[in-house]
Amino acid sequence: MTEHRDYAGGKLGMWLFLFTEILLFGGLFLLYAAYLHRYPADFNAGGKQLDVVLGAANTVILITSSFTVAASITALRLGETTRCLWLLAATVALALGFLVNKFFEWSAKFGHGIYPGSEHLMRLPPGENLFFGLYYAMTGLHGLHVLIGATLLTVTAALVRRGRVTQGNFGLLENAGLYWHLVDLVWIFLFPLFYLIA
Amino acid sequence: MDHGNVDGLGFLASAPGRGGLLSWIGSTDHKRIGLLYMGCIVFMFFCGSILGMILRLKLMTPGSTLVGPQTYNAMFTLHGVIMIFLVVIPSIPASLGNILLPLQIGAEDVSFPRLNLFSWWLYVLGAVLALVSIFTGTGAPDTGWTFYVPFSERTTTNVSMAVTAVTILGFSSILTGLNFVTTIHRLRAPGMTWTRLPLFVWSLYATAWIQVLATPILGITLALVFAERVLHLGLFDPGRGGDPLLYQHLFWIYSHPAVYIMVLPAMGVISDIIPVFARKNIFGYKMIAFSSLAIAFAGSLVWAHHMFTSGMSDTAVLVFSFLTFIVAIPSAIKVFNWVSTLYKGSISVDPPLLFSLGFIFMFSVGGLTGLVQGSAGTDIHVHDTYFIVGHFHYVIFGGTGLGLFAALHFWLPKIFGRMYDKTVAKLSFWIILAGMNLLYFPMFILGLEGLPRRYYDYLPKYAHGQMLSTVGSWILAVGLVMMFANLYRGIRRGPLAGDNPWGAATLEWTTSSPPPADNFATEPVVTRGPYDFRGVARRD
Amino acid sequence: MSDAQNDAGSHPLSYRFLAGIWAALLALTALTISVARVDLGFFNVVVALGIASLKSALVIFFFMHLKYENRTIKTMVLVAFVVLAICIGLTFSDVGFRR
Secondary structure (H helix, E strand, O other), X not given: OOOOOOHHHHHHHXXXXXXXXXXXXXXXXXXXXHHHXXXXXXXXXXXXXXXXXXXXXXHHHHHHXXXXXXXXXXXXXXOOHHHHHHHHHHHHHHHHHHHHHHHHHHHHHHHOOOOOOOHHHHHOOHHHHHHHHHHXXXXXXXXXXXXXXXXXXHHHHHHHHOOOOEOOEOHXXXXXXXXXXXXXXXXHHHHHHHHHOO | OHHHOHHHOHHHOOOOOOOOOHHHHOOOOHHHHHHHHXXXXXXXXXXHHHHHHHHHHHHOOOXXXXXXXXXXXXXXXXXXXXXXXXHHHHHHHHHHHHHXXXXXXXXXXXXXXXHHHHHHHHHHHHHHHHHHHHHOOOOOOOOOOOOOOOHHHHOOOOHHHHHHHXXXXXXXXXXXXXXXXXXXXXXXXXXXXXXXXXXXXXXXXXXXXXXXXXXXXXXXXXXXXXXXXXXXXXXXXXXXXXXXXXXXXXXXXXXXXXXXXXXXXXXXXXXXXXXXXXXXXXXXXXXXXXXXHHHHHHHHHOHHXXXXXXXXXXXXXXXXXXXXXXXXXXXXXXXXXXXXXXXXXXXXXXXXXXXXXXXXXXXXXXXXXXXXXXXXXXXXXXXXXXXXXXXXXXXXXXXXXXXXXXXXXXHHHHHHOEOOOHHHHHHHHHHHHHHHHHHHHHHHHHHHOOOEOOOXXXXXXXXXXXXXXXXXXXXXXXXXXXHXXXXXXXXHHOOEOOOOOOOOOOHHHHOOOOOOOOOOOOOOOOOOOOOOOOOOOOOO | OHHHHHXXXXXXXXXXXXXXXXXXXXXXXXXXXXXXXXXXXXXXXXHHHHHHHHHHHXXXXXXXXXXXXXXXXXXXXXXXXXXXXXXXXXXXXXXXXXX
């Protein structure tokens, strides 16, 4: 088969894939909206137990990583491969920072007996139980996406290094970047919904 | 590019030194992938049909016969899961869509051939998991194909594996849709404008959008059922503040549009077949194309009409009942346009046309009985009765099933280069049609008389209807065996069909039968519409 | 390869411009945190989601380059979000009116 490269087709396919991701999270946002409507006070009480500082730190981390990945595309297109690689390394480092932060946040919650199906949660009012159920489902699924995105960016960086993704053929980097921005996008909504609603 | 046509076998022949199983299950050729799908789908259809036959046999007489209640529950669940997720949803798009879409738009392949192969592998993985879930754990799933909570969270049967399987099948479907949308946007041959696309392509386009936008909701919903069972999040657990109705909302947000994933491609098939056998341009091309998109869109607004008796708010019942009637409009547009195309046409009654007419009849019965359930008042009477079972099988088996059979009779000569016996094909059609109606029509009456669906046993007063229905299932089975045997004989030993046996005007008929590995000897340039029969002759 | 260059169209966004977007996103984050400390009742949710939408618009249009894409992709993005909004909105015809 002839190897032909369809740059615009690849990008279109990536956008379509992002739509499926948006609707995947969309199902959870629907649940969040319905339960917030039913238990506003409980959600408020649940939100007060989350650490705004940790949440805000992770927001800044993800926004910054979104900037570095966007800049890495500019670098590659300008032919500055070394700078592109450094920016990608920074992005992956920020992603790992996000996950470490998340790890400490979850461990602290587990330490307080707040984890799915725990005795402590069973005793809480129903709305708070749902709040934390959604918290784990949504930040968990998002964390999984951070992991996948970081892996994708690492692979792309390796291909940039080997000269397979280049100034004239930057489609893959652009698509990996799109995926990473989506991860950021979801967090932009998760942050206020869980940490600031209180 | 002569390597494609070894011995006139086209893409079916392997390149020298690269034969065997691996040249199929590792192939990125859309036509081979399509045939892989077709093989799997026919096999799963066979499994699902056997289950259905056993169910009918059990229900033939009242009382505890043949299988126990738990087995019965598992069997109707599996019949549903297999038929919906493994047969009907991938049926036309993944098999024939894969084979025909690039041919019809004059492309060499789909946009992402490797992704296409990957999605077939996902399908196989999902199918294997679904089958394994029957024999492992503490028993086959017994929830019905809808996996309603809270029962699906509490039953000890192997629901976790079944929902994993369905989620994986969902992703397979998403990737096919993504591939098709991109292909239609990017790989049309020169001159293949949007208004020159065959209507089958339009229907695949509309279907692909539903696959991309609705399927993820099913994925997350079933993932949540899995999480509920394993992690006890309590999101749908009424004992802990959760709302089981929200599960039903999420489930139907996917599963109602899913019935349009099932039926839209069949409508596309019918729109392609009817002009060929009426030797006339399709009536209202733009309206049919537009109505596919309209069905896809309006179909996503009506999901909660499955929940009129579930305890939703009255406002929601009103809203969804109203919206449901809107979907009837684009569907009716299609039916009127098909009939108008036949009007004053030069009709030749070949097997593909017969199956298409069967589709229109069955689909109309199914569609009109759908309106009975769409209006909230009458739905309360027929909800969860055999009326629903009858309606659903008229639309999906009578509609999509006959649409698929029409497509097989129309395009198999193109794909394999050989023709089946037309007389046997027509005979099998009439047997299938008679069997279907005898099988499903009594269900309407049983339902109106109040027989609930899914029940293991029933009162003696329903015995006559149940008996008729079971006899219908035998007639249908005879017709199906006859049809598949005839098609199989045809593709193995039938006479050579030639490039264009029906005198059709769409692009796939301009290449050889079977098509070469890269579809066209030279890149086609399109200069006219898909149903312009001037200068195109039938073979006989 | 020539295909890529033709389709890519616009020039890459400058570092300075991207940094500007980054700064705006950080400023909006600070804003949303400080507004959350004021009790506005139900409007807290509205304001929080309003700011989040603004932030996501910045990410989508500039970081994700949507502003410079063709109309096909723009329309598709709109359709995806509209479908999601409809799903949530129509569900509220039930959960919003349940007795």
